[in-house]
Amino acid sequence: MNAPKAEDTSDVPAKSTGPGRRRLPRDTLSRQVILEAAERVAARDGLDAFTFQSLAKEVNAHPTSLYRHFRDKDQLVLELIDDLRARSYGGLLKPTDSWREDLRTSARYIHEHYLRYPQFAVQMAARTTRRPTEFANVEFALDALLRAGLDEADAAMYLRVFGNVIRSLSSMEAGMLALDPETRDGDTLAWQLEYRRVPAEQYPRIAAMSGQLLDIGDPKVFDTAVDLFLDAIEARAEQARNRRSTRQESTPKER
Amino acid sequence: MNAPKAEDTSDVPAKSTGPGRRRLPRDTLSRQVILEAAERVAARDGLDAFTFQSLAKEVNAHPTSLYRHFRDKDQLVLELIDDLRARSYGGLLKPTDSWREDLRTSARYIHEHYLRYPQFAVQMAARTTRRPTEFANVEFALDALLRAGLDEADAAMYLRVFGNVIRSLSSMEAGMLALDPETRDGDTLAWQLEYRRVPAEQYPRIAAMSGQLLDIGDPKVFDTAVDLFLDAIEARAEQARNRRSTRQESTPKER
DNA sequence: GTAGTTAGCCAATGAGATTGACTTGAAATG
DNA sequence: CATTTCAAGTCAATCTCATTGGCTAACTAC
Numbered sequence: 001m002n003a004p005k006a007e008d009t010s011d012v013p014a015k016s017t018g019p020g021r022r023r024l025p026r027d028t029l030s031r032q033v034i035l036e037a038a039e040r041v042a043a044r045d046g047l048d049a050f051t052f053q054s055l056a057k058e059v060n061a062h063p064t065s066l067y068r069h070f071r072d073k074d075q076l077v078l079e080l081i082d083d084l085r086a087r088s089y090g091g092l093l094k095p096t097d098s099w100r101e102d103l104r105t106s107a108r109y110i111h112e113h114y115l116r117y118p119q120f121a122v123q124m125a126a127r128t129t130r131r132p133t134e135f136a137n138v139e140f141a142l143d144a145l146l147r148a149g150l151d152e153a154d155a156a157m158y159l160r161v162f163g164n165v166i167r168s169l170s171s172m173e174a175g176m177l178a179l180d181p182e183t184r185d186g187d188t189l190a191w192q193l194e195y196r197r198v199p200a201e202q203y204p205r206i207a208a209m210s211g212q213l214l215d216i217g218d219p220k221v222f223d224t225a226v227d228l229f230l231d232a233i234e235a236r237a238e239q240a241r242n243r244r245s246t247r248q249e250s251t252p253k254e255r
Numbered sequence: 256m257n258a259p260k261a262e263d264t265s266d267v268p269a270k271s272t273g274p275g276r277r278r279l280p281r282d283t284l285s286r287q288v289i290l291e292a293a294e295r296v297a298a299r300d301g302l303d304a305f306t307f308q309s310l311a312k313e314v315n316a317h318p319t320s321l322y323r324h325f326r327d328k329d330q331l332v333l334e335l336i337d338d339l340r341a342r343s344y345g346g347l348l349k350p351t352d353s354w355r356e357d358l359r360t361s362a363r364y365i366h367e368h369y370l371r372y373p374q375f376a377v378q379m380a381a382r383t384t385r386r387p388t389e390f391a392n393v394e395f396a397l398d399a400l401l402r403a404g405l406d407e408a409d410a411a412m413y414l415r416v417f418g419n420v421i422r423s424l425s426s427m428e429a430g431m432l433a434l435d436p437e438t439r440d441g442d443t444l445a446w447q448l449e450y451r452r453v454p455a456e457q458y459p460r461i462a463a464m465s466g467q468l469l470d471i472g473d474p475k476v477f478d479t480a481v482d483l484f485l486d487a488i489e490a491r492a493e494q495a496r497n498r499r500s501t502r503q504e505s506t507p508k509e510r
Numbered sequence: 511g512t513a514g515t516t517a518g519c520c521a522a523t524g525a526g527a528t529t530g531a532c533t534t535g536a537a538a539t540g
Numbered sequence: 541c542a543t544t545t546c547a548a549g550t551c552a553a554t555c556t557c558a559t560t561g562g563c564t565a566a567c568t569a570c
Contacts, residue, residue: 023518026566051557064559065518073558122377126430128446128471135450135458142460156467161480164471168423175381191383195390203390205397212411216383216419225416228487235490278549281535306526317550319528324548328527 024061031069033059035083038076039117047119047178081124082131088113089133099144100230106141107166107226114170121174125167138163149237158236162229169222176217188215279316286324288314290338293331302374302433336379337386343368344388354399355485361396362421362481369425376429380422393418404492413491417484424477431472443470 037058042050052073056063070076089109095102114121128134141163145155176184192215200207214221292313297305307328311318325331344364350357369376383389396418400410431439447470455462469476 023565026517029517052559053557062519063557064520067559068517122430125427126434128442135453135461139458139461142464146460152464152467156464156469157475157479160469160471160473160476161483164424164427164476165420165480168427169419172380172419172423172426175377179381187383198390203394205401206390206394209397209407209411212407214411214415216415218415220412221415221419224412225420228416228484231490232483232487235486278534281548284548307528308526318526319551320549322528 024065029059029061029065029069031079034066034069034076035080038080039084042080042117042119046180050119077120077123078127081120081127084117084120085113085124086131086133088116089137092136093140095140095143095147099147100234102144103141103148103162103230103233104226106137106144107162110137110166111170111173111222114167114174115177118174118178121171121178125171145233148233149241150233151240154236154240158233162233165225165229169225173217173219173222184217188217191216279320284314284316284320284324286334289321289324289331290335293335294339297335297372297374305374332375332378333382336375336382339372339375340368340379341386341388343371344392347391348395350395350398350402354402355489357399358396358417358485358488359481361392361399362417365421366425366428366477369422369429370432373429373433376426376433380426400488403488404496405488406495409491409495413488417488420480420484424480428472428474428477439472443472446471 034055038050038055041054041058045054052063052066056066066076070079093102093106093109114124117124138159142155142159145158145162146152150158179187195206195213196210198206198210206213289310293305293310296309296313300309307318307321311321321331325334348357348361348364369379372379393414397410397414400413400417401407405413434442450461450468451465453461453465461468
């Protein structure tokens with residue numbers, strides 16, 4: 001967990017922790033160094049341990065030193081989110097000849113990204129960061145929607161709908177992952193049990209299907225939702241095409 | 256909701272806060288009294304003020320007294336969520352002859368409920384509470400899906416997908432509402448501005464459509480998502496019906 | 511080298527959750 | 541009625557955090 005850490009601060013010779021050291025050499029810290037430590041801590045110890053105290057320990061500095069680089073914790077978190085995103089989406093998306101595949105890929109990227117950092121998923125979903133990577137993603141998805149055959153108004157709408165659904169589903173799934181395992185398993189187990197012993201007179205449907213109901217956190221849900229959306233987009237584009245051709249035939253000069 | 260409650264605390268005559276009072280009379284507190292106070296505090300002062308200290312002040316008790324009724328804060332929040340839900344969904348849903356309308360209604364209920372208590376929306380979405388109201392909702396939606404013509408496996412899957420999408424979208428929308436207004440408006444404004452000045456060479460689609468793009472928190476998004484889902488369910492049911500009749504024709508006695 | 515500035519450090523504050531010991535009043539028991 | 545019991549309030553104390561203001565060392569520019 002901290003074996004290769006010695007090197008990181010090794011220019012403070014041998015006494016990183018010892019009584020001899022008074023303070024870190026100037027400019028040891030920086031936004032980048034802190035953000036990278038922050039990622040490590042979040043990944044390793046979870047959100048509860050994500051405190052200035054433990055971040056400071058990770059970089060061998062005093063907790064309050066971090067304030068020289070970030071106004072407060074909220075700012076640190078937002079910048080971390082940007083940073084993580086920039087790294088995750090580093091390899092930019094390349095359009096293929098299938099808009100479906102493209103949208104699916106982009107959805108999968110987001111989903112994976114959120115699940116990789118579940119601690120911050122809620123913030124990731126709710127707050128815009130308006131950085132280059134975001135523009136690139138929007139451009140990519142918008143292009144795919146237009147290639148699917150949507151008109152501009154529909155594309156704008158479906159971009160938002162699709163994006164919000166992807167992000168919010170991912171965020172919720174991540175949110176459940178971020179619960180401590182005890183709580184999560186408790187919820188899941190209790191849920192399954194209770195649904196099996198529901199009174200059949202009151203809830204006949206549930207009783208009849210209790211064996212087939214899915215967990216709230218079932219991973220299949222996300223993929224199904226995505227496919228369902230893609231189908232919907234395709235159908236919508238089809239409609240639009242029909243509308244266009246019909247209009248051309250029946251009312252060639254509509255105004 | 257709390258009209259006849261006044262009595263509960265009024266038997267502490269006149270000196271509720273005065274120096275004369277030593278402690279609250281026995282059994283002044285109870286889960287219900289505390290939960291109702293909790294709702295008031297959350298609605299009035301927001302999530303940041305949702306502390307044992309302020310809850311205690313609201314009921315005129317010592318902060319640690321609350322521990323006699325709730326193991327810890329997490330438990331209190333979960334029970335509050337249940338309580339709110341029970342009250343919001345009080346009037347149970349009645350099936351109509353349109354499964355579409357039924358699903359739409361049930362989606363709207365959830366959406367409104369989450370927006371009414373945005374402070375807890377994240378928890379509401381991620382954690383199961385397995386109470387009667389939940390069963391009733393599930394039964395209702397499941398019934399609607401089967402009436403739509405889905406087979407059981409599909410119904411189980413779409414129940415989860417639809418539910419999760421509704422809940423997660425609502426939760427995300429609520430999450431943005433729960434941000435303090437400054438932050439929220441800042442995000443929104445900056446977003447709009449930046450998207451209008453995006454370089455057209457790099458992001459031609461965005462540049463061409465920048466005027467039409469929707470806000471991330473646009474309320475139309477939810478309704479559109481719901482309709483889109485309903486269409487998808489209908490299409491899926493249609494497929495299933497076709498598949499069934501085809502099978503009947505081509506392989507009338509399949510085993 | 512000398513002055514100035516920056517960035518790390520320290521002590522302290524104040525909020526909050528949570529615990530354990532203490533107390534009191536009402537109900538049960540004799 | 542006196543006594544015991546015990547749940548339900550209360551208090552003091554602890555621990556963990558974020559955050560602030562003042563201090564000072566180390567690097568920079570002159």
